[in-house]
């Protein structure tokens with residue numbers, strides 16, 4: 052195993068299921084035999100605040116936080132939050148982002164517009180960017196709620212971890228009755244990555 | 245066996261493996277999940293106490309009759325529990341007693357960022373500080389050995405990044421041979437009257453001297469010699485950031501941050517060219533190292549405020565930072581009350597009545613955020629009522645009427661009730677609103693003495709708030725439906741006029757309560773496009789289910805997201821044009 056640490060940032064809006072996605076990632080890396088650390092702030096996650104989760108894996112991980120500017124992959128669940136945290140990514144890093152806008156309070160109240168053209172702006176700054184229509188692909192898989200798993204599938208394609216560990220982690224973390232849809236969503240996502 | 249555990253889960257596991265029999269806490273971020281995990285082990289009696297002082301007293305009681313006990317709280321909780329804590333240091337223990345104190349540098353979810361290591365020094369209690377989840381488990385077990393061997397309570401300090409980070413942990417087994425609790429009488433040790441306590445003080449001082457010496461050979465205090473040009477003394481999460489930012493530096497990693505192993509520190513200092521201390525918040529280690537005459541650099545380069553990150557450590561040592569330029573300013577995304585939250589209508593009303601809102605801590609503190617903007621003060625849990633009494637004492641009559649204390653059910657039972665007894669006793673003239681949403685919501689929905697269930701999810705007695713207020717002597721007690729804006733307006737206005745104490749209790753539950761029969765959502769509402777004239781009245785409550793669509797209608801229209809709406813009906817009451825109706 053090389054000494055390289057891989058740094059993943061998951062960003063989005065509280066309530067989007069970011070914490071569960073980060074759990075699945077961590078579980079996968081542990082099953083694949085890596086040292087893993089994950090860090091996030093739970094406090095406000097339930098009430099629609101901005102959420103960032105850090106997941107790092109490799110031979111030996113020290114800090115649970117991705118050093119600023121060293122993210123390998125930014126795994127975005129929402130466009131504005133992805134744009135907000137781009138600076139955590141290393142130059143030439145990868146962005147895999149859900150094509151979704153969730154209005155923050157000031158936009159709901161009509162005081163500010165939701166920023167325009169974010170997908171393009173992200174692509175300009177990070178050429179290695181994959182925009183995923185998570186919602187619609189998840190509907191194709193059988194349930195709109197499986198959008199995160201579609202994204203996870205796309206992310207999995209960029210990481211050097213065997214597919215069986217991903218499947219094992221999903222089976223462990225996803226409730227039985229939602230498993231079939233999630234496995235399908237994962238494969239659809241993988242075919243994009 | 246290996247698992248990925250958070251620091252909190254690992255502490256719960258460590259307590260189980262250490263043979264703990266009793267675990268008691270009052271919730272508080274980032275400590276809450278410890279007790280939510282000890283309930284997985286039926287060998288442990290886990291419970292929520294009404295506040296941190298009571299939690300510690302429950303732990304002390306169990307320890308004195310011989311059980312190993314665990315007490316957990318967030319940093320500010322130690323302020324509440326400080327009274328028993330300081331004298332517990334004198335009595336020592338019978339069964340081991342561990343107090344977990346979770347600090348929150350960066351104030352991710354707290355009202356201050358106090359450094360609890362000072363409590364260890366102040367109360368003369370040994371304190372351990374783990375640097376990852378594996379250490380959380382191991383240090384928890386070690387704490388019970390230290391506690392019983394040295395006849396002392398032990399504190400274990402975590403920070404948010406330890407409590408809420410996950411890392412790989414190897415699990416062990418629960419210890420088998422632990423003595424069963426039984427009545428133990430030992431007045432000279434357990435009855436802290438001056439005559440007894442005087443003698444115990446000498447014991448305390450000796451204990452700290454002994455532990456400082458012992459700390460020099462403890463494996464949790466370890467020297468890692470690499471490049472000798474830079475030597476860093478560090479502990480807890482800061483250790484991880486130092487290893488990340490300065491991989492070549494020599495490190496003295498402290499697992500016990502009080503008392504410090506001074507001989508070991510001297511040895512380390514003699515082996516490196518330049519000595520640093522890297523620690524978050526106070527110069528706790530640094531000041532003590534300087535006090536024994538060793539020159540060291542610390543707070544000259546590391547801030548006293550906020551948490552550390554690998555980048556901040558790098559910057560402190562003059563290393564280049566990798567961060568790319570930040571992007572343009574974007575709309576912020578602060579937290580908000582849930583759609584249908586029963587607190588919303590009360591704050592809307594208080595704003596309409598131009599009340600001076602003496603606030604408190606809970607989800608309802610979000611009543612401070614625009615557009616509700618209806619909270620004028622917030623200091624600590626339970627403070628709203630005492631502060632209202634104080635303000636009402638000195639304000640002229642017309643302004644005195646404006647004073648309203650607002651407090652949640654859990655917070656009222658935590659320490660607010662003392663304030664209410666004082667208000668009634670001293671004839672205070674203010675209005676108190678108890679927002680009884682049947683749960684301790686802010687910290688993730690814990691049961692409390694008003695909710696009717698225990699932490700172990702057994703049905704239990706539920707405190708009757710009106711009867712309780714009556715027993716205290718409150719004469720004006722009203723219960724209102726907080727989702728009925730007319731009722732809120734009428735009752736709150738009437739009680740504000742009254743020149744004596746009154747209590748108003750709201751009676752609608754938190755919308756996130758999953759337990760059956762407590763919360764039932766109403767039918768989602770929708771805005772009829774042909775009736776909405778774009779007056780924006782419904783936006784004034786700041787419900788996240790309502791969005792302003794500038795392109796709709798003549799001057800923009802409101803729109804309700806049917807997936808988010810909980811059908812609380814509050815927005816409908818604000819629309820003068822009957823544009824908001826049940827969704828078809």
Ligand SMILES: Cc1ncc(C[n+]2csc(CCOP(=O)(O)OP(=O)(O)O)c2C)c(N)n1
Pocket residue numbers: 270271272273296318320321324354355605606607608625651652653654655656679681683684685686687
């Ligand atoms: C001394 C202290 N202990 C714990 C906390 C953490 N805390 C903040 S708010 C809160 C609970 C509030 O519950 P409640 O009063 O019922 O209001 P709700 O959130 O349900 O609206 C807790 C436990 C704190 N801030 N201070």
Ligand code: SF4
Pocket residue numbers: 098580581582584585586587607608681685686754755756
């Ligand atoms: S969790 Fe409950 S109390 Fe808190 S904002 Fe949501 S509905 Fe209100």
Ligand code: SF4
Pocket residue numbers: 583584585768769785787788789790804808809810811812813814815816
């Ligand atoms: S009824 Fe109105 S205020 Fe209540 S949750 Fe629905 S949109 Fe929000």
